[in-house]
Amino acid sequence: MPSGTATATTSPPAPLTGLGTISYSVHLVHPVLPAAIDGTVGRRRQDSLVHEVAFLAVLLPLCVLTHRYVEAPAQTSGRRLAHHPGDQVSKSTVSSSDTGNDWQVRT
Numbered sequence: 001m002p003s004g005t006a007t008a009t010t011s012p013p014a015p016l017t018g019l020g021t022i023s024y025s026v027h028l029v030h031p032v033l034p035a036a037i038d039g040t041v042g043r044r045r046q047d048s049l050v051h052e053v054a055f056l057a058v059l060l061p062l063c064v065l066t067h068r069y070v071e072a073p074a075q076t077s078g079r080r081l082a083h084h085p086g087d088q089v090s091k092s093t094v095s096s097s098d099t100g101n102d103w104q105v106r107t
Contacts, residue, residue, distance in 0.1 A: 025063035025071055033059055 033055065037043065044051065
């Protein structure tokens with residue numbers, strides 16, 4: 001059996017699927033969290049495994065919340081706006097005059 005067919009018929013593990021769902025929130029929040037920690041508690045000179053685990057223990061639930069209450073509603077609103085048939089913009093062409101300085105939009 002070729003290696004690619006085994007993954008095509010099985011679904012990825014649930015924790016990896018969940019991490020993929022919140023990955024954009026992780027991308028946005030992970031630099032903000034250390035800045036907030038530095039501004040409140042302060043940073044230690046050396047990181048340890050305990051600090052890394054604590055960072056992830058705060059980061060991942062925070063990203064679940066930002067995905068649920070910020071990212072997902074924004075995606076829903078974006079889809080609603082994109083598929084609203086009454087608000088479609090007419091196609092326009094842009095051309096310049098002979099001098100190249102004056103732009104006009106023709107609809």
